[in-house]
Amino acid sequence: MTAQRTDLITGGVIAVIGAVYYIATFSIQETANIVTPRTFPAIVGIALIVLGLFLAGQAVYRARKTALAEAGPGVGDAPGVGIGDGAAASAGEAADPHEPRGGVTLEAPPEPATRKVVFQFALFFVYLAILIPVGFLLSTAAFLMGLTSIYAPEKWIRNLIFSVVFAVIVYGAFVYGLAVYLPVGILG
Amino acid sequence: MDTLIDLGGGFASALEPASLAFALLGVLLGTVVGVLPGIGPISAIAILIPVSFGMEPVHGLILLCGIYYGSMYGGSITATLIKTPGEVASAVTAIEGYEMARRGRGKAALATAAIGSFLAGTLAIIGLTFLSPLLVKLANVFGATEYFLLMATALLLASTMSAGSRAKALISIFIGLAVGLIGLDFQTGLPRQTFGIDLLSDGVDFTIFAMALFAIPEAIRNLALGRGAKETIQSFGEDKWMTRQDWQRSAGPWARGSVLGFIIGILPGVGPSLASFMSYIMEKRISKRKEEFGHGAIEGVAGPEAANNAGVGGAMIPLFSLGIPGSATTALLLFVFTMYGLQPGPLIFRDETGLIWTIIASMYIGNIALIILNLPLVGVFVKLLKMPKEILFSAILVLVVIGAYAIEFSLFGLMMLGIFGITGYLMEKGGIPLAPAILALVLVPLLEDNFRRMLQISGGSFAPLVTRPVSLSIIILMVAGIVGPMLFRWWVSRRQLLADVTVS
Incomplete structure (x- = not known):
């Protein structure tokens, strides 16, 4: 395009x-x-x-x-229209250079396939939807396991450990440390 | 003299163990988010807002301010070692710093960045210390007209000073305004733009919007990219730290970068990232070793890194003394102040003297902590870069979701997060910058309120805009600030054209 x-x-x-x-x-x-x-x-x-x-x-x-x-x-x-057009700007605070030609040329970040982006968003929305009914611990562990397994299926043991441990630690930190009560869902 | 007494009081309480701990935690977290590409100060502060809600205001603010200026340090590490800026303000460091690292000068690049950051950061805080009380005095003559104008200027500058298409930056601002106007009108209590959805009458939560725009598109994009080519991290074992010549070559850029960054930082609507770009362009122009630029010129690291840190200190001035944020990150900090029921501006210097000076004092301390931590711990921070992408970004998504849940405690809040996440992704895809929208969202209630008060006082007349001396001066400065650069560019391109014609 x-x-x-x-x-x-x-x-x-x-x-x-x-x-x-x-x-x-x-x-x-x-x-x-x-x-x-x-x-x-x-x-x-x-x-x-x-x-x-x-x-x-x-x-x-x-x-x-x-x-x-x-x-x-x-x-x-x-x-030379469109060389990195806006790519630098979109990244954060008003980025700028006044002169795209003279001084700074920044490489535009690579673009992922649309199909994959849609899939990631879909997975994210499923997580958002089940978080409250299913509860934080189960839905988060499942979401993390899903995401990391798409990325590196061969490392499933590491993924599983990370998913469970991260969910438990975060739950503990928020509920017991910060008194932010996360949904317990079906475990409650 | 009063200023020094106030600052002394600030130091006394900033040095209390709890305050000190939060300052250290803030700069450490800031360095970490600065190091990690894909998560910048905006996402980090937004994620921590729900967490900091339960803290003492002074601790929460020390922590979040620390993240902001700490991230400027961290960004240069990533830029130098893997050529990916950890955050935007370090984008130019990725050019020269990386080239230096490739030539075995990585340690010198990191050192000049860290020392420059420290000097510039500290100078900017000194500027903040002494300029803020002056600005506060000036602010006493400010009325609704002036506040309205300053905010309009911030938005205008945010659009004219951004990269790429100006129309797109303006679109971003109007998207922010459009979202900000959703909900009950605070003057009449009437619902606006709720599209018949009752839950929208509370408006769109600012933190959810900021997290959705800044954290989600970046995380999803990286996860969808899958495992690309492995980034090579430049290593340095036997490199030397800075040589005598490096010090000599860095001194000028540090000084120029500090001044430039500070001035740009104060301007409303322009953040430290512009400061680092401008410093790079300036150093390249005036350098006697132009041919070295692009191949590891130390000036190209020293100047921009000093400039972005000075920019942070500068950006705090309008925030603290006028309550007007100049950038997306300071807009978030303004939101944090109001979350604690505090209103930055002249009143905070009068009523919350202890608090505001404790925060300022903590910034001096934080900067010292950064220079002490930064260089010895570089090895530790580099290890962070080896963290697998899928782990980092999926963890960020979970933290964002917790943040949104802790604000609204509802499915509706979570869905808003997802929907604005998609919005942010599509905006990026269309080349629309995200930061101006955040600034606009924070400013719109203030903008509208002051606009209304201005017209109420004048009975519907726009005359105060030009009859009040202060507002007239702001208008003149605003026009000069926008038309000036345009004329300059026109002049440069004309000269270029003439030169081309003469050559051919």
Whole structure:
């Protein structure tokens, strides 16, 4: 997927979210205040729509420019769009360099396969869903065993020991040390 | 003089065994999260918020502040030894530091980073000590108008100063604002943007949002990547520590990095990571050994590492004296203050003098502890890097889940964690930075409240923005801060263009 395509989709999704958010502001009760409870949410909704459309429009414009540049013979000023575009920024606090070309080039982290990401998230949600009914100890040990076994099935003994010991230690530390009561579930 | 007396009092209580223990624990944990790639100060502080809830406020704050500045030290170790920054502010150290390590100069790289961090960190805390009381005096003339403007500036700078697309950084801010507005309007008590879900009327919990955005996407991404190529950890057995020449070459970058980092740190909306990038670019520009950059120039480690530590001290100034966070991490710390029922700003210096000065004093102590711990214990920290990825990241996921459970005690809270985790992952995939959203989420109630008060006082007129001298000055500075860099870039690119034309 090219950088432009990603931007087009991202922009479109943001604009849709903005629209939904803006429509939701109609159900906020109006008041007589100068700044009504609706004012800020409405501004935010509109801003998201505008920014989303801008991002999508910019992507289309850039894609066209690139296509033209490729079609044009010889004038080899191929724009280096998308080299690590935003990869550095997404990592944490406002990262920056002003000049992507002069000084610093950071390697973008590798991207995992979508299928695997979906699977990991699915496993995570199963854990979230069973945590309270099944209880912390059992669900956590099972979750950890599952995750580590996908990664390193041959080390199952180590995985099992880690899963059980980690769950027990964390449970003990939170319940007896910090008085944060974790769900006991079916063991209780 | 008053300042010194207050600081002395702070030291007296920061040196009590319990406070001392929390400071040491904080910097140690900070170093560990700094060392471990994929878990930075934001995730670590967010995970520990539920834990620190039951602590004495002063202990909780000493601990969490220690994690913040401690993580800056740890990040350089990972950057130098495996070329992966332990946290963002060390990203540039991964360039020169790693090259130095490959050439058998790893110890010198770590030493210049640690010593630079200590000097810059300490200088910044001295700055914090003496500037905060001044700013507090200034803050007494601040009204709703000025607070509104400062927060708007923080958000604007957070978007203009970030890497990549500015539109995407703005989108991140508006996502944060959108999430922050969910729940009951505190002025009228009316529900807003709850989409008919009653449970949403309490709003989205800030800690859950921060953990979901920062810890989950990173953990899931690493787990999904599976076992990649094994990272090689650079070792150093026979290397020398810093030579005389290294000291000479490091001194300048340390000094410049400290000043630059401190100034950037104070600016609202910009964190220490920008400081380290700017320092790197500056050192490269003014260096007489430009050809060494990219091949292990010690200046490229000394400057940025000093800058990011000075940046942390600088960033604490607007947080402590005005109650305005300048970055995602300080936004979390602001949240911790309010969790304890404390409001940073002029009032905390008046009503909680002991507490605030104890925290500041603990930062001096923490920095000394870091330099003492850091170099001798490097070997121990390196062992952490050998921890299998699947163990580390699955453990992080469990800790995040406990954190979310301890806040809401409900399935709803857990599901929010999961849903915002997906949101964070998709945002990263679309190239939208995550940090501005966190800052916006914390600022939105304050932003709206001050905006309302401003218009209430003026009877609906925007005139106070320009008629009040302080607010007018802020506007002028804000415009200069945003337009200035744009003009500079335009000027540079024009000059470049002209040069190109002349050459051809």
